[in-house]
Amino acid sequence: MSLEKINYKKFIAPLFVGLIIWLASPIKPVSVSMAAWHMFAIFVATIIGCITQPLPIGGVAIIGFTITVLTGVVPIDTAITGFGNGSIWLIVMAFFISRGFIKTGLGRRIALQFVKMFGKKTLGLAYSLIGVDLILAPATPSNTARAGGIMYPIINSLASSFGSSPKDGTERKIGSFLVFAEFQGNIITAAMFLTAMAGNPLAQSLAKPLGIHITWMGWFLSALVPGLISLILVPFIIYKLYPPEIKETPNAKQWSEDQLKEMGPMAKSEKAMSAVFVIALLLWICGGIIGVDATVTAFIALTLLLLLGVLSWSDVTHETGAWNTLTWFSVLVMMATQLNTLGFIPWLSKLIASSMNGLNWVIALIIIILAYFYSHYLFASATAHVSAMYGALLAVAISAGVPGMLAALMLGFFGNLFASTTHYANGPAPILYGAGYVSQSKWWSLNAILGVFYLVVWIGIGSVWMKFIGMW
Incomplete structure (x- = not known):
């Protein structure tokens, strides 16, 4: 060997x-x-x-x-405690839940139903696909799995059915628009839910040592308005800046109907998966009221999937993404926690905050977010960027007088939104860009424009909305 x-x-x-x-x-x-x-x-x-x-x-x-x-x-006994972090296990459990969507075919069925209902026009088709991403996001912590495992195969098949392929230079007919719209939709939905991207619970964990406790519902409510505004406006902006050649898609309904007929009636496994997903979603929403922790909810969902036969234990042990995430996630959280415990982060935050002495905290927050966003051009992993900078920048923001929860959530949201930069910015980027539908120059230029949009909407409207609902 x-x-x-x-x-x-x-x-x-x-x-x-x-x-x-x-x-x-x-x-x-x-x-x-x-x-x-x-x-x-x-x-x-x-x-x-x-x-x-x-x-x-x-x-x-x-x-x-x-x-x-x-x-x-x-010491080893201290280092090993990172593997017992509740936020990490939340994301690991959610990986297993997302496996149920893919294994049963429920994710594909939901997508096809959306295409059938809303796919008469190309713009409507983009909204329908992003709507599917929105539905799946709360229980799919791998935005790469959503984009690459569920959404891209459907988009590619749709594009092919309309004669749009990068292989023969017809990608602009419809494929380019749908691929780029899905990429942006995936970024937005990842920012809207604590359990929609692996880096979000990492941010939650890094905020705890600073005395900031982010809940699933708190994250969702804070992201709701800027998220919905983004979901409504971004596809339309892309449609105007990067219009598809085909504006009407009457054949999409027939195509989706044919695909659904091929799938057959809804199987028992899909029905069971639907029920477990609804239960998990309700517990995540109401958990704070009834005293059920978000991580416990994820364990409940996995238990039900195993008891109902939706997943086998073999499915769990073979979900390499989950166990891989558990490993590196635990180590990075341990290191970041120790940097804070040993005093490095407090020293660094005071040092940077002193250079901002006299600045209004609103201006300080904007500078911090801008630095966080545009430094992502240097990173090929959103989670690595969150690991490297989130804790330090949050400490700096707090030292500069920014309300803790506002700073923690804003940095959390932009830990997803900064993917609106390059074709290597996060997991979905190389998958969707690599399909060849969008050129690198277009990818960068459109992302640059939409990046400014996100900064304005999420910092401006998002901060006002969070103040309105009492988050700071």
């Missing part, structure tokens, strides 16, 4: 930067402890490793974890 191929050259950058920071400890600030400085060096090296990826992100995280313990920066 041959050895696995590893690109060792990709270890150079994280090792080089990590060692420089580690060896610079003699000139570290006096108020920063040696343990905090060394934790910072390991954390930065791990984040860079997550970007260069000499190994999959889980493997990089395990190496970082091992070095943290071996160097004595954090």
Whole structure:
């Protein structure tokens, strides 16, 4: 048996930067402890490793974890507690729930029904597809799975049925518009629910040590108005800026009907999946009232899926995305928590906040969000970006006088919305861009325009809405 191929050259950058920071400890600030400085060096090296990826992100995280313990920066009993974080298990459980949508075919059936009802015009077709993403988002923590596993195959089939393909230069007929509209819709729905993207519970976890407790319902209510405004206006903006050649799609109804006939009547597994999804959604919404934690709700949903036979235990053990997320998520949360506990984040936040001394907190928040958003051009992973900057920027915002919950949620929302930058910005981007329907120049230019739209709507209207509902 041959050895696995590893690109060792990709270890150079994280090792080089990590060692420089580690060896610079003699000139570290006096108020920063040696343990905090060394934790910072390991954390930065791990984040860079997550970007260069000499190994999959889980493997990089395990190496970082091992070095943290071996160097004595954090004892093993403390380091291992990251694997017991409730927010992490929430996202792991939600991965299993999303597997039920794909396995039973319920996600595809819902999408086809939407196309059947609203797909007479190309713009309506885009809204219908984004509507499906909105419905699936609360129980699909992998926005990559939503975009790549459920939505893209349907969009590609639809485009082909209308003679639109990048292979023969006809992508602008309808495919380009639908692909880019779905990408933006996926970004928005990911920002609207705590359980719609893996980085959201990470943000929730990073906010806790700073005394900010974000609930599922609190996140959803805060994102509701700016989210709905975005869902309504963004497809129309894309339609005007990047119009499809085909404006009417009367054949879409017939195509979806044919696909539904091929699927046959709704199976028992789909009905069971529907019931469990409704139960989970109701408990997430009402959990704060009746005292059921969001993570417990996710465990209840998985238990029901196993008892009803929708999923087998083999499905659970083979859901590699969930176990991979558990591994790297736990390690990064542990490291970020230790940076705060050991005093590095408090020192850094005070340092940056002092440079903002005298600034109105509203201006400070805008500067912080802009820095967070546009620095994403340097990242190929939304979750890696959240891991690297969320905790520090939140601490800076609080030190600058920004209301804690406002800052935490705004940074949480933009941990998704900053994907409106590049063709490598998050998981769905390379899938949808890689299909070849949209050129790189168009992808970047349209994202740049819509990025400004998100900044205006979510910071401006979003802040006012959150004040209205008493979130700050």
